[in-house]
Amino acid sequence: MITKEATVAAPAPAPAAPAPPRLAKKRPAWDEVPRWQVYLPLGVYLVFTLVPFYWILLFSLRPAGSTSLVPWPMTFEHFEKVWTERSFGTYFGNSVLVGLATLVMTTAVALAGGYALARFDFKVKRVFMLALLCSQFVPGALLLVPLFEIFAELRMLNSLGSVIIAETVFQLPLSMILISNFIKNVPYSLEEAAWVDGCGRLRAFRIVVLPLLRPGLIAVGSFAFVHSWNHFLFALMFLNNQSKQTIPVGLNTLMSADSVDLGALAAGGIIAAVPVVIVFAFIQKWLITGFSAGAVKG
Amino acid sequence: MAQAAAVAKPPAPPRRRRASATPRRLPYLLIAPAGLLMLGFIAYPVISVFYYSLQDYNPTKPWRNGYAGFGNFTKIFTDDPVFWDTLVFSAKWVFVEVGLQLLFGLALALIVNQTFVGRGLGRALVFSPWAVSGVLTSAIWVLLYNSQTGITRYLADLGIGSYGTSWLSDTSTVFPAAIVADLWRGVPFFAILILADLQSVSKDLYEAAEVDGAGRLKQFWHITLPHLKDAIILSTLLRAVWEFNNVDLLYTLTGGGPAGETTTLPLYIANTSVESHDFGYASALTTVAFVILLFCSIVYLRLSKFGGDNK
Known part of the structure; x- marks a missing residue:
C-alpha cells in the first residue's frame, strides 16, 4: 500500500510495472543507472537504519541477562514492568494529550494567521513576517529560564498547559509560513467565485480552500504532533510532579538511573516510538508532496 | 422548521x-x-x-541579586575557559554534523528518487528515524554502545576490539560515537527535504540535456544541483541552527561528558541554569549565543548568495 502511494506521489511514470522498459528506451544503454547502484547503497544504508531499531526491539523482548541475538524465548515482562512500575502508562497518556493539544492549537492558530498572510496586505505584515523568520533563530532551550518564570507567574508550572503552550509557540512560526505558502498556491479566483455564488468568506474558505489544503495541513499537523511528542526539555523543566511527566522525561529518568535497567529502557523506547512510527507511515507521502508544494519555494 | x-x-x-x-x-x-x-x-x-x-540573578542565592552591569559578559570573555571550550566544540559539532547529514541526505534522496521495485517501502524505512526523538535516539544508542551487552561485546566475540569497551566514556571515541548517533536521525531530514525539491525539477531539462549528449554526472552538476541550491542553503542553515540549539541528544546521551568533552554552548547554558540556577550568567551566555547565531546566519546567507541567480 505504501508502495502504491509513493509511486503516485512522484510525478514519475505512473504505473510501476511498465516504467523500467520506458526508461531504458529513453536513455542510451550506457547511461542507465545499473540496478546494483541503487540497491547496494540503499541496502547498506538500510542496515545502518534498521540495526539500531532491531537492537532496541531485541532488548525489549528478550529476558533480562540474555545475550542471544534473537528475541527468543520472547517475554513481555519489560513492557509490563515499564508500563506499571515505571508509570509509562501515565506518561503515555500525558504525551498523547500534549501531542494532540499542540496539534490542534498549532494548526488552528497557524491556519488563521497563514490565511491573513496569504490573502491580505496590511500594515504590520512585513514586520510580522520578519518576526516569524527571526523567531526561527530563537532557541527554545535558551529561553528555558524566562519561560519558567512566566509559567511560575501564571501558576501553570506542573500543569500540562505550560508544555502545550510552549510547544505550540515554537511550532507556530514555521507552521504559519508553510500554511501561508500552501494557501498562496490555491488561486484566489476560486474563492472569489464562491463569494459570487453567495458564500461568506468563511464558508468559501471551508468548501473551496480547505479541501485543497489537506496534504499541507496533514504535514504541518503531524509535524506539530511528532515534535511535541518527542520534545524533552520543556517537560523536564516545567513539570516536576511525576504524574504529569511525559514519555521523553520518563526515558531520561530510566537512562540516568545509577544502574540502567536495559530491558526496561528498551521497552520504554518502543512505547515511545510506536505512535510516531505509525503517524510517520501514514504521512510519509504527504510529507514529500506537502513540502514540495510549499516549504522551500516561496 | x-x-x-x-x-x-x-x-x-x-x-x-x-x-x-x-x-x-x-x-x-x-x-x-x-x-x-x-x-x-x-x-x-x-x-x-x-x-x-545585566543582572546577578540566582534564586538560590537571593542576597547577591542585583544590577551587574557588564560583569557577566566580562566574566564570559575573560574568565571562563569552559565558554571557549564549548564554543569550539559547538562549531565542530555543527560543522561535521550538518556537512555529513547533507552529504548522505543528498545521496539518499538521489537513490530513492530512482524508479525501482520496492521504492515506497524503501523510502518509508530509510526515512523512519526522522520521526524518532533525541531522547529515544539516545536510548537506542546507549543500548548499542553499552560496554557489557552492546555492539562492542559482539564485535569482541568476533575478535574485533576488546571486551568492556565503552565508546561513550572514552574521550577519543565519544565524538565519533555521538556524531554517528545523531547522523542516524539527521540524515532523513535532509533526504526528505531534498527529495521533495527533486520532484519539481523539470523533466524537459533532462531530456534536452540527453539530446545534447550530457551524461548523468553532467546532468547532476548542471541541472540537479543548481535547482537544489536554494533548498540546500535553506535547509543547511535551518539545520545548523537546530543542531546548535538542540540539546536533547547530547544531554541524554553523554550529558556533555566525559570531562566536558561533548558540551555545546547551549548544553552549558542548560546546565548552568538547571543545575547551578545561575540565571543571570546563563542569560548572558544566552545573549552571546544568540548574537553568534545571528551573525553566522547573516554571513552564511550573504556568502551563499541565497535566492540569487536562478530566481
Whole structure:
C-alpha cells in the first residue's frame, strides 16, 4: 500500500510495472543507472537504519541477562514492568494529550494567521513576517529560564498547559509560513467565485480552500504532533510532579538511573516510538508532496 | 422548521457583504492569536533574557541579586575557559554534523528518487528515524554502545576490539560515537527535504540535456544541483541552527561528558541554569549565543548568495 502511494506521489511514470522498459528506451544503454547502484547503497544504508531499531526491539523482548541475538524465548515482562512500575502508562497518556493539544492549537492558530498572510496586505505584515523568520533563530532551550518564570507567574508550572503552550509557540512560526505558502498556491479566483455564488468568506474558505489544503495541513499537523511528542526539555523543566511527566522525561529518568535497567529502557523506547512510527507511515507521502508544494519555494 | 430557515436566510447577504467589505480589521483578527502567543512567549522572554544578562540573578542565592552591569559578559570573555571550550566544540559539532547529514541526505534522496521495485517501502524505512526523538535516539544508542551487552561485546566475540569497551566514556571515541548517533536521525531530514525539491525539477531539462549528449554526472552538476541550491542553503542553515540549539541528544546521551568533552554552548547554558540556577550568567551566555547565531546566519546567507541567480 505504501508502495502504491509513493509511486503516485512522484510525478514519475505512473504505473510501476511498465516504467523500467520506458526508461531504458529513453536513455542510451550506457547511461542507465545499473540496478546494483541503487540497491547496494540503499541496502547498506538500510542496515545502518534498521540495526539500531532491531537492537532496541531485541532488548525489549528478550529476558533480562540474555545475550542471544534473537528475541527468543520472547517475554513481555519489560513492557509490563515499564508500563506499571515505571508509570509509562501515565506518561503515555500525558504525551498523547500534549501531542494532540499542540496539534490542534498549532494548526488552528497557524491556519488563521497563514490565511491573513496569504490573502491580505496590511500594515504590520512585513514586520510580522520578519518576526516569524527571526523567531526561527530563537532557541527554545535558551529561553528555558524566562519561560519558567512566566509559567511560575501564571501558576501553570506542573500543569500540562505550560508544555502545550510552549510547544505550540515554537511550532507556530514555521507552521504559519508553510500554511501561508500552501494557501498562496490555491488561486484566489476560486474563492472569489464562491463569494459570487453567495458564500461568506468563511464558508468559501471551508468548501473551496480547505479541501485543497489537506496534504499541507496533514504535514504541518503531524509535524506539530511528532515534535511535541518527542520534545524533552520543556517537560523536564516545567513539570516536576511525576504524574504529569511525559514519555521523553520518563526515558531520561530510566537512562540516568545509577544502574540502567536495559530491558526496561528498551521497552520504554518502543512505547515511545510506536505512535510516531505509525503517524510517520501514514504521512510519509504527504510529507514529500506537502513540502514540495510549499516549504522551500516561496 | 422550513419557515424558520426561510426567515433566517435574508440576513445572510448583508453578512457576506460585511465580510468582504471589512477586510481592514479581519487580517488583524486572524493574526492576533499567533501574534499574542509569540509576543508573550517568545518576544517577552527574549527581552527578559537581555535584561537578566545585566543582572546577578540566582534564586538560590537571593542576597547577591542585583544590577551587574557588564560583569557577566566580562566574566564570559575573560574568565571562563569552559565558554571557549564549548564554543569550539559547538562549531565542530555543527560543522561535521550538518556537512555529513547533507552529504548522505543528498545521496539518499538521489537513490530513492530512482524508479525501482520496492521504492515506497524503501523510502518509508530509510526515512523512519526522522520521526524518532533525541531522547529515544539516545536510548537506542546507549543500548548499542553499552560496554557489557552492546555492539562492542559482539564485535569482541568476533575478535574485533576488546571486551568492556565503552565508546561513550572514552574521550577519543565519544565524538565519533555521538556524531554517528545523531547522523542516524539527521540524515532523513535532509533526504526528505531534498527529495521533495527533486520532484519539481523539470523533466524537459533532462531530456534536452540527453539530446545534447550530457551524461548523468553532467546532468547532476548542471541541472540537479543548481535547482537544489536554494533548498540546500535553506535547509543547511535551518539545520545548523537546530543542531546548535538542540540539546536533547547530547544531554541524554553523554550529558556533555566525559570531562566536558561533548558540551555545546547551549548544553552549558542548560546546565548552568538547571543545575547551578545561575540565571543571570546563563542569560548572558544566552545573549552571546544568540548574537553568534545571528551573525553566522547573516554571513552564511550573504556568502551563499541565497535566492540569487536562478530566481
